[in-house]
Amino acid sequence: MARDDTQDDNRLGSFLRNRRERIDASSAGVVSHARRRVKGLRREELALLAGVSPSYYTRIEQGRDRHPSREILEALARVLRLDDTERSYLWSLVAPSLAPAGGSGPAPADTVRPGVLVLLERWADLPAFVVAPTRDVLAGTPLAARVNPAWSPGHNLIEFTFLDPRARDLYVEWDDIALQAVAGLRTTAAARPAQLDGFVASMRERSATFRAIWDSHEVYDRVAGQKRLATEEAGVLALDFETFALAGPEGHVLYVYFPRPGSDDDTALRFLANRERTT
Numbered sequence: 001m002a003r004d005d006t007q008d009d010n011r012l013g014s015f016l017r018n019r020r021e022r023i024d025a026s027s028a029g030v031v032s033h034a035r036r037r038v039k040g041l042r043r044e045e046l047a048l049l050a051g052v053s054p055s056y057y058t059r060i061e062q063g064r065d066r067h068p069s070r071e072i073l074e075a076l077a078r079v080l081r082l083d084d085t086e087r088s089y090l091w092s093l094v095a096p097s098l099a100p101a102g103g104s105g106p107a108p109a110d111t112v113r114p115g116v117l118v119l120l121e122r123w124a125d126l127p128a129f130v131v132a133p134t135r136d137v138l139a140g141t142p143l144a145a146r147v148n149p150a151w152s153p154g155h156n157l158i159e160f161t162f163l164d165p166r167a168r169d170l171y172v173e174w175d176d177i178a179l180q181a182v183a184g185l186r187t188t189a190a191a192r193p194a195q196l197d198g199f200v201a202s203m204r205e206r207s208a209t210f211r212a213i214w215d216s217h218e219v220y221d222r223v224a225g226q227k228r229l230a231t232e233e234a235g236v237l238a239l240d241f242e243t244f245a246l247a248g249p250e251g252h253v254l255y256v257y258f259p260r261p262g263s264d265d266d267t268a269l270r271f272l273a274n275r276e277r278t279t
Contacts (some may be wrong), residue, residue, distance in 0.1 A: 077090055150164070173228060
C-alpha cells in the first residue's frame with residue numbers, strides 16, 4: 001500500500017528530496033565523467049552547491065534538524081530553482097507559526113459572513129461561490145450551480161474533480177484542473193494541517209489519481225485564470241476567474257467567474273442567467 005505522507009512528520013525532508021530528484025545535475029553545474037545511477041542531484045551535490053555542509057543537509061532531509069535558518073532555506077531554494085509559491089511553501093514547512101492564522105487550532109465554523117451573502121445576492125448574473133480551506137462550497141449564486149453542479153453548497157471541489165464522473169465531461173482541460181487543484185490544496189495544507197490532514201488522507205485512499213498527484217509534491221497558488229466548461233445548457237463556456245481571500249480566521253475564499261465582455265461566452269452566460277430567473 002502506498003505510504004500516506006499526510007502521516008509523515010518529515011514533510012520538509014520529503015519536499016526537498018522530491019525537488020532534489022528533479023534537478024538535472026549537468027544543468028546545475030555538476031561535472032561527472034561516470035554514468036550516474038541516481039535521479040537528479042545527490043545530497044552532497046545539493047549541499048555543496050548551496051554552501052551547506054553535506055552532513056548538515058543530510059540531517060535536514062532525514063528530519064533530524066527541523067529548523068534550518070532562512071539563509072539556508074534560501075540557498076537550497078536557489079539551487080532547487082523553486083518559484084515564489086514553492087519558496088513560500090518551503091518556509092511554511094519550517095515555520096508554520098508564520099502561516100495565516102488558524103493553521104494550528106481547531107477547524108473554524110463554516111459560516112459565511114452575512115455581508116458576503118449579500119454580495120452573492122447582488123452578483124446573481126455571475127457564477128460566484130465561497131469555499132472553505134477543505135474546498136467545501138459554503139455558499140454560491142444560483143447561476144454558479146447552473147454552470148457547474150460542484151459550485152453549489154454541499155459539494156466539495158476536490159471530491160467532485162476526482163470522484164464524480166461528471167467532472168471529466170465538464171472540465172475540458174481536466175488534467176490541468178486536477179493538477180492545479182491538488183497543488184493548491186497542498187499549499188493550503190501546509191498552513192492548515194489540523195483542518196486538512198484528515199481530508200487529504202481520505203482522498204489518497206479514495207483516488208489513486210489524487211494520490212499520484214499529491215505525491216508529486218507540486219505546490220500552486222493560482223489566484224486568477226480561465227476555465228473551459230462543457231455545460232449541458234450552453235455548450236462550452238470559457239470563463240475567466242478571480243479569487244479573493246476573505247479576511248478572518250476561517251480561511252474562506254471567494255471565487256468569481258465572468259465572461260469577456262461582448263464574447264459568445266458573455267451571450268451564453270446571459271442566456272443561462274435569464275433561464276435561471278424564469279425557472
